Amino acid sequence: xxxxxxxxxxxxxxxxxxxxxxxxxxxxxxxxxxxxxxxxxxxxxxxxxxxxxxxxxxxxxxxxxxxxxxxxxxxxxxxxxxxxxxxxxxxxxxxxxxxxxxxxxxxxxxxxxxxxxxxxxxxxxxxxxxxxxxxxxxxxxxxxxxxxxxxxxxxxxxxxxxxxxxxx
Amino acid sequence: xxxxxxxxxxxxxxxxxxxxxxxxxxxxxxxxxxxxxxxxxxxxxxxxxxxxxxxxxxxxxxxxxxxxxxxxxxxxxxxxxxxxxxxxxxxxxxxxxxxxxxxxxxxxxxxxxxxxxxxxxxxxxxxxxxxxxxxxxxxxxxxxxxxxxxxxxxxxxxxxxxxxxxxxxxxxxxxxxxxxxxxxxxxxxxxxxxxxxxxxxxxxxxxxxxxxxxxxxxxxxxxxxxxxxxxxxxxxxxxxxxxxxxxxxxxxxxxxxxxxxxxxxxxxxxxxxxxxxxxxxxxxxxxxxxxxxxxxxxxxxxxxxxxxxxxxxxxxxxxxxxxxxxxxx
Numbered sequence: 133x134x135x136x137x138x139x140x141x142x143x144x145x146x147x148x149x150x151x152x153x154x155x156x157x158x159x160x161x162x163x164x165x166x167x168x169x170x171x172x173x174x175x176x177x178x179x180x181x182x183x184x185x186x187x188x189x190x191x192x193x194x195x196x197x198x199x200x201x202x203x204x205x206x207x208x209x210x211x212x213x214x215x216x217x218x219x220x221x222x223x224x225x226x227x228x229x230x231x232x233x234x235x236x237x238x239x240x241x242x243x244x245x246x247x248x249x250x251x252x253x254x255x256x257x258x259x260x261x262x263x264x265x266x267x268x269x270x271x272x273x274x275x276x277x278x279x280x281x282x283x284x285x286x287x288x289x290x291x292x293x294x295x296x297x298x299x300x
Numbered sequence: 301x302x303x304x305x306x307x308x309x310x311x312x313x314x315x316x317x318x319x320x321x322x323x324x325x326x327x328x329x330x331x332x333x334x335x336x337x338x339x340x341x342x343x344x345x346x347x348x349x350x351x352x353x354x355x356x357x358x359x360x361x362x363x364x365x366x367x368x369x370x371x372x373x374x375x376x377x378x379x380x381x382x383x384x385x386x387x388x389x390x391x392x393x394x395x396x397x398x399x400x401x402x403x404x405x406x407x408x409x410x411x412x413x414x415x416x417x418x419x420x421x422x423x424x425x426x427x428x429x430x431x432x433x434x435x436x437x438x439x440x441x442x443x444x445x446x447x448x449x450x451x452x453x454x455x456x457x458x459x460x461x462x463x464x465x466x467x468x469x470x471x472x473x474x475x476x477x478x479x480x481x482x483x484x485x486x487x488x489x490x491x492x493x494x495x496x497x498x499x500x501x502x503x504x505x506x507x508x509x510x511x512x513x514x515x516x517x518x519x520x521x522x523x524x525x526x527x528x529x530x531x532x533x534x535x536x537x538x539x540x541x542x543x544x545x546x547x548x549x550x551x552x553x554x555x556x557x558x559x560x561x562x563x564x565x566x567x568x569x570x571x572x573x574x575x576x577x578x579x580x581x582x583x584x585x586x587x588x589x590x591x592x593x594x595x596x597x598x599x600x601x602x603x604x605x606x607x608x609x610x611x612x613x614x615x616x617x618x619x620x621x622x623x624x625x626x627x628x629x
Binding site for chain 1: 406573574576577578580581583584585587589590592595596599602604605606607609610617618619620
């Protein structure tokens, strides 16, 4: 199912104090890593509302990477543990919705771990490439009012197995 | 005497509880009759779709539409009533956010039909399935065709107001009826279009009298497995997943007051973009663990996390659980 030309779109949420600096370090050290990730900096991984992840997935992202300081090293003492708990519950909910939980990844990276950040990003892009496009943000044409446009395909014609004769 | 303004109420994919909630307004229902000409209300009076079709566009002042859009008949009536109504209200959780019927979006529609007609509780030895059209000597007969996904009213037509609840509380319905009557008499003004009416502006927790301390729990459990339930302590703190933190107020915390967890029928609170995401945050914050293994052990106490956090809101959620994924399958 994997399209050879498929380039995953990844949204990455990084915390200001560790993982964004790790990304910065990877950049200043000119380390090469997959260009598929779009980073969004927030003050802390604990700021990550699961809504952001769902919004990314429903808007066309194929995967979401959440990064934060190592456990015990949070700039705000323990907020990365909150991120960890949300991440675990979010993955369970996504699995129930039919989305591979592997599409959301949590990475701890300190400000010194530019190489780790680059390697984890590249590895994640390859994992998502194997999973293929999610495509939940596509195929919904909307009209001016933001409503999903009608299409004949939105109603099923019953599969042929339903077409058996009804006994009179 | 000038003609009374016209009133309609319709049920699409719903259970009928919304209609009962309207009747539960007791004598207030007489005010509806005194102030409105009830032109269409299939559960209460005989009327044909062609009667509605014959009406002038916009001639019905107020239509309360309950139920979600499950089949093509639901959709046709939603569009028809939109065309004929000045004010279309998504009435009840099904019309607002999909409610329990919306949970069907977790399964391909073929599986749903199969389960309904071919499981151990169904006596169907010849495996007969319904057909959407059938030829008889008098012509072709049709039954409504299921849509691939359940949609809230707003995903099909333009909606003026939303009134959540499963069903909406009768005192809230009475208040809305009073307001509309005042508007008709020119004594009050309508809220802005798109408003959620007949609700509070906070969360169920805010209305709940139970005591909240520092919520940290080592185990999730089911309400029937704790006995007795502490009558004064927060239910979430007792380990039962309670949907109060994400749910809109307006019901006076009816379930928690009666000793049961909030199941979230009033939908997302003001400012909540995705109901499930808000609940994920709420539940995750009470988990008393810092290692992945311990977190997983505690979360195992919620056997159906998706159903728990999207019980009423699945079809109206950000992911809508989902169109395309099941269309492929």
